[in-house]
Amino acid sequence: xxxxxxxxxxxxxxxxxxSVIDEDGVEHTFEELDRIELDGDEYxxxxxxYDKEEEILDSDGExxxxxxxxxxxxxxxxxxxDDALFDKLGRMFEDRLSDxxxxxxxE
Numbered sequence: 460x461x462x463x464x465x466x467x468x469x470x471x472x473x474x475x476x477x478s479v480i481d482e483d484g485v486e487h488t489f490e491e492l493d494r495i496e497l498d499g500d501e502y503x504x505x506x507x508x509y510d511k512e513e514e515i516l517d518s519d520g521e522x523x524x525x526x527x528x529x530x531x532x533x534x535x536x537x538x539x540x541d542d543a544l545f546d547k548l549g550r551m552f553e554d555r556l557s558d559x560x561x562x563x564x565x566e
Contacts, residue, residue, distance in 0.1 A: 491504070494527075
């Protein structure tokens with residue numbers, strides 16, 4: 460998944476809302492919660508944003524963790540293929556975000 464990202468953050472709003480256009484041209488909106496740099500790579504934790512109440516109720520509330528990359532001055536998001544790295548990043552983000560969110564340890 461190599462998605463283009465567009466930042467819609469406004470100066471007065473501390474929340475960083477971004478829109479991602481997927482490979483099929485469908486736009487998805489996320490709140491950027493945090494970024495971590497690890498071994499020279501940058502990773503981002505996102506929380507999906509929904510327009511309809513039923514979508515909010517149906518969501519599982521899971522963080523989406525992706526690797527960031529740049530190509531030709533374009534910002535892209537990529538899935539993390541390494542399960543051990545993904546688990547490590549998940550724990551790191553959970554530790555950093557534990558003051559804001561309650562995490563369920565169930566898989």
